[in-house]
Amino acid sequence: MARVRMRDVAEHAGVSVRTVSNVVSGYEHVSPDTRAKVQRSLDELGYRMDYLARGLRSGRTGFIALAVPFLAEPYFAELAQAVIRAAGRRGITVLVESTAGDSGVERQIIEGGLTNVADGVLLSALTLPAGDVAAKKPDFPLVMLGEHSVGDQFPRVGIDNVAAARTAVEHLLEQGCRWIVALGRNGSENGRQRTEGYEQAMSAARVRRVNWLVVPVEDWTRDQGYAAVRELLEGDGPLPDAIFAFNDALAVGALRALDASGVRVPEDVAVVGIDAIQESAYTHPPLTSIAPDLDAIAERALALLEEQIQSRGASEEAAPDGEAQVGAVVAAPQEPTPYRLVVRESSRREAPRE
Amino acid sequence: MARVRMRDVAEHAGVSVRTVSNVVSGYEHVSPDTRAKVQRSLDELGYRMDYLARGLRSGRTGFIALAVPFLAEPYFAELAQAVIRAAGRRGITVLVESTAGDSGVERQIIEGGLTNVADGVLLSALTLPAGDVAAKKPDFPLVMLGEHSVGDQFPRVGIDNVAAARTAVEHLLEQGCRWIVALGRNGSENGRQRTEGYEQAMSAARVRRVNWLVVPVEDWTRDQGYAAVRELLEGDGPLPDAIFAFNDALAVGALRALDASGVRVPEDVAVVGIDAIQESAYTHPPLTSIAPDLDAIAERALALLEEQIQSRGASEEAAPDGEAQVGAVVAAPQEPTPYRLVVRESSRREAPRE
DNA sequence: CTGAAAGCGCTTACAG
DNA sequence: CTGAAAGCGCTTACAG
Numbered sequence: 256m257a258r259v260r261m262r263d264v265a266e267h268a269g270v271s272v273r274t275v276s277n278v279v280s281g282y283e284h285v286s287p288d289t290r291a292k293v294q295r296s297l298d299e300l301g302y303r304m305d306y307l308a309r310g311l312r313s314g315r316t317g318f319i320a321l322a323v324p325f326l327a328e329p330y331f332a333e334l335a336q337a338v339i340r341a342a343g344r345r346g347i348t349v350l351v352e353s354t355a356g357d358s359g360v361e362r363q364i365i366e367g368g369l370t371n372v373a374d375g376v377l378l379s380a381l382t383l384p385a386g387d388v389a390a391k392k393p394d395f396p397l398v399m400l401g402e403h404s405v406g407d408q409f410p411r412v413g414i415d416n417v418a419a420a421r422t423a424v425e426h427l428l429e430q431g432c433r434w435i436v437a438l439g440r441n442g443s444e445n446g447r448q449r450t451e452g453y454e455q456a457m458s459a460a461r462v463r464r465v466n467w468l469v470v471p472v473e474d475w476t477r478d479q480g481y482a483a484v485r486e487l488l489e490g491d492g493p494l495p496d497a498i499f500a501f502n503d504a505l506a507v508g509a510l511r512a513l514d515a516s517g518v519r520v521p522e523d524v525a526v527v528g529i530d531a532i533q534e535s536a537y538t539h540p541p542l543t544s545i546a547p548d549l550d551a552i553a554e555r556a557l558a559l560l561e562e563q564i565q566s567r568g569a570s571e572e573a574a575p576d577g578e579a580q581v582g583a584v585v586a587a588p589q590e591p592t593p594y595r596l597v598v599r600e601s602s603r604r605e606a607p608r609e
Numbered sequence: 610m611a612r613v614r615m616r617d618v619a620e621h622a623g624v625s626v627r628t629v630s631n632v633v634s635g636y637e638h639v640s641p642d643t644r645a646k647v648q649r650s651l652d653e654l655g656y657r658m659d660y661l662a663r664g665l666r667s668g669r670t671g672f673i674a675l676a677v678p679f680l681a682e683p684y685f686a687e688l689a690q691a692v693i694r695a696a697g698r699r700g701i702t703v704l705v706e707s708t709a710g711d712s713g714v715e716r717q718i719i720e721g722g723l724t725n726v727a728d729g730v731l732l733s734a735l736t737l738p739a740g741d742v743a744a745k746k747p748d749f750p751l752v753m754l755g756e757h758s759v760g761d762q763f764p765r766v767g768i769d770n771v772a773a774a775r776t777a778v779e780h781l782l783e784q785g786c787r788w789i790v791a792l793g794r795n796g797s798e799n800g801r802q803r804t805e806g807y808e809q810a811m812s813a814a815r816v817r818r819v820n821w822l823v824v825p826v827e828d829w830t831r832d833q834g835y836a837a838v839r840e841l842l843e844g845d846g847p848l849p850d851a852i853f854a855f856n857d858a859l860a861v862g863a864l865r866a867l868d869a870s871g872v873r874v875p876e877d878v879a880v881v882g883i884d885a886i887q888e889s890a891y892t893h894p895p896l897t898s899i900a901p902d903l904d905a906i907a908e909r910a911l912a913l914l915e916e917q918i919q920s921r922g923a924s925e926e927a928a929p930d931g932e933a934q935v936g937a938v939v940a941a942p943q944e945p946t947p948y949r950l951v952v953r954e955s956s957r958r959e960a961p962r963e
Numbered sequence: 964c965t966g967a968a969a970g971c972g973c974t975t976a977c978a979g
Numbered sequence: 980c981t982g983a984a985a986g987c988g989c990t991t992a993c994a995g
Contacts, residue, residue, distance in 0.1 A: 260988060271966045276990060284964060305725045307670065308988035311661045311971050318704075318726075326693065326705075327887070332686035339680065339707045348726075350672075351680075351705035353693045371659045371972090372702075477891050511891045533681065537831050537865045539893030614972060625982045630974060638980060662972035665987050725988090 259300045268296035279304060319560060320373040322352040323400075328476075329532040330502065331379065334400070334549055338377065341553035345561070370395045375560040396563035398556045401445065410559045414547045415591035416445055420452025422596055423527045423545050424499050428456060430604045432496035432525055434466040438483060438509060439475055439501025449501045449529070468495070475501060480508025488516045494524055497602070503528035503535045503544055510538050510601070525602040540600035547594045555592060613654045622650035633658060673914060674727040676706040676718050677754075682830075682858065683886040685733065688754070688903055692731065695907035699915070724749045729914040750917035752910045755799065764913040768901045769945035770799055774806025776950055777881045777899050778853050782810060784958045786850035786879055788820040792837060792863060793829055793855025803855045803883070822849070829855060834862025842870045848878055851956070857882035857889045857898055864892050864955070879956040894954035901948045909946060 261279070265272045270293060277285050278293040279302075285293075296302075310316035321338050323331040335351055342349045350373055369376055375396030399411035427435050437453040440446045450469055457467055470487065472479040480500060488494075500506035506528030513520055520526055520540055528535060531546030615633070619626045624647060631639050632647040633656075639647075650656075664670035675692050677685040689705055696703045704727055706718065723730055729750030753765035781789050791807040794800045804823055811821055824841065826833040834854060842848075854860035860882030867874055874880055874894055882889060885900030 258988090262988080272989080273967085273991085274965060277965085280990085286964065289964080303724065305665075305988050307661050307665045307725055308971090309990075311659075311665055311973085312988080312990045314971080316661065325690065326680075327683075327687045327690035329681075329683065329686070329888075332683070333681045335705075336679065336681035336707060339705075340709070349705070351689070351693075351703070353690060355694070370657065371661055477887065481891075507888075507891050511893075511895075514893055533831065534683075534861075534888055537835075537861050538891075539865075539868055541865075612972090616972080626973080627975080627983085628981060631981085634974085640980065643980080659972050662987090663974075665989085666972080666974045668987080 258305075259302045260305075261302070264293065264296045264300055264302050267300055268293045315374055315564070316372060317346065318348050318350050318373045319557075320350045320352055320369045320376040321379075322354050322376060323379045324354050326351065326353045328504065329534055330504070330530045333532060334379070334552070337549040337553040338556070341550065341557050345557060347557070374564050377556050377560060396560055396567060398560045398563070400552065400556060410563070410589060412552055412556045412559065412589055412592055414545075414552075414594045416448035417452040417455065418591070419529060419545045419547075419594050420449040420499070420501075421456045422452075422594075423529060424453050424456035425460075426543065426596055426598070427497045427499060427525055427527055427602060428460045428462075430497075430521075430525055430602055433462055434495040435462070435468075435497045435499055436487070436495045437467075437469045437499050437501070438472065438480065439505050440469050440471045441473060441475070446501060453499060466495075472505065475505050477504050477508040477511070480505035481512045482508070484509040484512035485516070488512065488518065494518065497525040497527070500526065500528045503530040503532045503542060506542055506544070506601075507534065507538055510540075510542065514539060520601050521604055525604065527602050531597050535597075536599070538601070543599045543602035544597050545594050546597050548592055551592045555589075559589075612659075613656045614659075615656070618647065618650045618654055618656050621654055622647045669728050669918070670726060671700065672702050672704050672727045673911075674704045674706055674718070674723045674730040675733075676708050676730060677733045678708050680705065680707045683888055684856065684858070684884045687886060688733070688906070691903040691907040692910070695904065695911050699911060701911070728918045731910050731914060750914050750921060752914045752917070754906065754910060764917070764943060766906050766910045766913065766943055766946055768899075768906075768948045770802035771806040771809065772945070773883060773899045773901075773948055774803040774853070774855075775810045776806075776948075777883060778807050778810035779814075780897070780950055780952070781851045781853060781879055781881055781956060782814045782816075784851075784875075784879055784956055787816055788850040789816075789822075790841070790849045790852045791821075791823045791855070792826065792834065792852055793859050794823050794825045795827060795829070800855060807853060820849075826859065829859050831858050831862040831865070834859035835866045836862070838863040838866035839870070842866065842872065848872065851879040851881070854880065854882045857884040857886045857896060860896055860898070860955075861888065861892055864894075864896065868893060874955050875958055879958065881956050885951050889951075890953070892955070897953045897956035898951050899948050900951050902946055905946045909943075913943075 261272045261275045265275045268275070270289060274285065274289060275293055275297075276282075278290050279297070306317060319342065321335060323335060325331055326335065335349075339349045339351075350369070352369070375398070377398050377400055379400040397409055399409050401411070401413040424435060435453075435457065437450060440450050453469070454467070470483050472483050484498070498506070498509050500509055506526055509526055510520060513524060513526070518524055526542065528542050528544040531544040535542040535544045615626045615629045619629045622629070624643060628639065628643060629647055629651075632644050633651070660671060673696065675689060677689060679685055680689065689703075693703045693705075704723070706723070708718070718730060718732060729752070731752050731754055733754040751763055753763050755765070755767040778789060789807075789811065791804060794804050807823070808821070824837050826837050838852070852860070852863050854863055860880055863880055864874060867878060867880070872878055880896065882896050882898040885898040889896040889898045
């Protein structure tokens with residue numbers, strides 16, 4: 256029961272390991288007879304490739320790393336699932352890392368902590384200051400997920416946050432809302448961009464400045480959304496028309512706070528989120544949200560990563576000392592991936608006030 | 610910028626690679642002077658271990674694989690997060706695989722598809738028939754997650770499903786409910802066990818058989834919960850007292866269906882789930898659920914896996930032909946991990962009917 | 964189309 | 980406490 260190696264298969268089939276390797280890796284020029292013979296030995300002995308050894312020798316492991324802040328956050332879990340599925344189609348195995356929003360771990364990844372294990376990395380950075388990533392100039396295949404505006408140093412894929420936020424707010428404006436609270440500004444680039452989209456829409460609709468309000472939070476989680484809205488609702492006075500939450504988790508928290516305070520959605524306050532996580536179809540009431548095309552994100556990210564992986568192989572051959580600028584090859588600015596507005600009950604006003 | 614190897618560090622420091630290796634791996638018996646010298650070279654050259662090479666040579670990669678059916682299902686995402694966190698504390702990297710409920714992939718894993726990449730695997734099987742796993746007698750470290758009753762072939766960790774279900778139903782009975790629908794039986798072992806817990810509680814409370822009802826579903830998802838309850842509510846006639854959903858996803862779907870039909874929770878129908886996923890605190894109304902201790906599950910699973918990994922190392926030394934029965938070493942029946950009942954509004958009746 | 968052989972970057976008995 | 984050397988299981992020019 257000891258491990259079966261290529262050598263064992265070769266002996267069993269009466270060929271050289273070279274030939275076994277050829278058969279296993281699907282090399283074309285092997286005579287049908289030899290192939291059949293080797294295949295039989297392969298099956299009979301139950302050979303299983305040692306990917307580690309192959310990786311060591313060939314420089315390619317067939318793994319890529321996906322680093323997300325919190326795997327337990329629905330958006331990231333769903334993104335990871337999409338990436339795993341897309342990778343599976345390409346015969347790539349995904350190593351999922353959870354950086355826990357800890358920039359230490361993110362930094363470690365940027366510095367190449369996974370380089371020799373993974374052929375490349377997909378990084379959905381949260382805490383890492385954009386400048387830091389840019390400064391490191393990683394010398395391995397890297398694609399950023401989400402809109403982080405890290406200069407144009409790396410290929411990145413994600414929706415256009417500004418446009419997405421604008422779309423969400425425009426939808427609320429179309430429903431007749433005029434006093435719209437933006438929920439979720441924080442230090443992140445994403446937060447800035449979504450704030451900007453909000454402001455663009457409010458400005459274009461000529462909404463009075465007094466009716467603009469951006470509520471900050473630390474993290475885009477249900478609890479923070481809940482807490483922020485509870486605070487907002489305390490005391491007396493008129494209510495805003497609508498809440499535009501920067502993601503669905505915040506929106507879920509907001510809905511719960513509204514519900515707990517007896518505020519009706521959408522009659523009193525309309526709510527819109529971003530991400531269209533699965534949960535959003537089951538909230539009370541179902542949540543209107545911006546749905547990024549996760550499959551498109553995954554597909555494109557993988558395509559970009561593979562481009563880099565391939566070009567690295569090529570350039571290393573050309574310049575064995577590894578001076579090649581890996582990232583630069585494909586750093587051309589990317590089109591943002593598509594998204595769509597999913598209108599559900601949380602923002603559907605029977606009779607627009609307008 | 611070419612890759613810095615141990616040999617480079619050794620030359621730079623004027624020692625042998627053996628010494629560099631000793632320093633890097635924290636071997637004790639290295640003179641302080643040598644250590645300092647080597648450390649300086651390490652830093653100066655920016656050495657980074659090639660884990661692949663180490664793994665090939667030493668037989669340990671420092672990776673374990675975690676295979677779950679659907680990473681996008683909240684329970685599994687939260688479990689994965691717990692495992693990653695616990696593994697991080699032990700210096701282990703987790704390779705997350707999503708089997709997509711496809712028994713093909715699960716089977717592949719059981720057959721050792723990840724063996725040489727991961728030191729061991731944590732498998733949360735869903736579709737795989739218990740007998741199959743048992744029949745394969747995997748020759749690598751394996752711990753099953755969740756209660757699958759695969760004989761006692763493998764160490765496994767999870768809550769006691771029967772007891773958990775019984776606890777949930779007993780809680781409903783205590784609230785005065787007498788006509789409790791169990792939602793979620795399917796072909797899975799988990800489903801059978803939760804059904805059994807339901808029956809035990811109903812039986813012990815001497816509830817009339819006419820008031821027992823087990824509603825089947827295919828998957829434990831929100832949509833299936835929604836669809837099943839919609840169907841249940843169609844037409845006229847009295848409503849049941851309560852719904853015991855076999856997991857929170859089903860409960861979320863049930864809550865939505867109830868809400869859409871204008872049925873009040875908990876006044877008309879109380880609802881209880883299992884898993885206590887984060888989402889459950891934000892449903893309408895907040896959902897009572899059974900909370901398994903995910904950290905305990907992760908910790909224990911990792912401990913059991915490490916035991917096996919270690920004992921394999923040991924036994925292989927003793928019996929180089931690999932005849933050692935890896936799993937058997939620690940296959941002693943495990944205590945189920947703890948859980949607790951989290952009572953929220955969905956089952957809290959001000960005035961128990963009893 | 965196939966063989967014999969070098970080598971990927973480590974670890975680890977074996978000596979000293 | 981440290982060196983010189985073998986070898987983990989592959990891939991891949993280099994020959995033939």
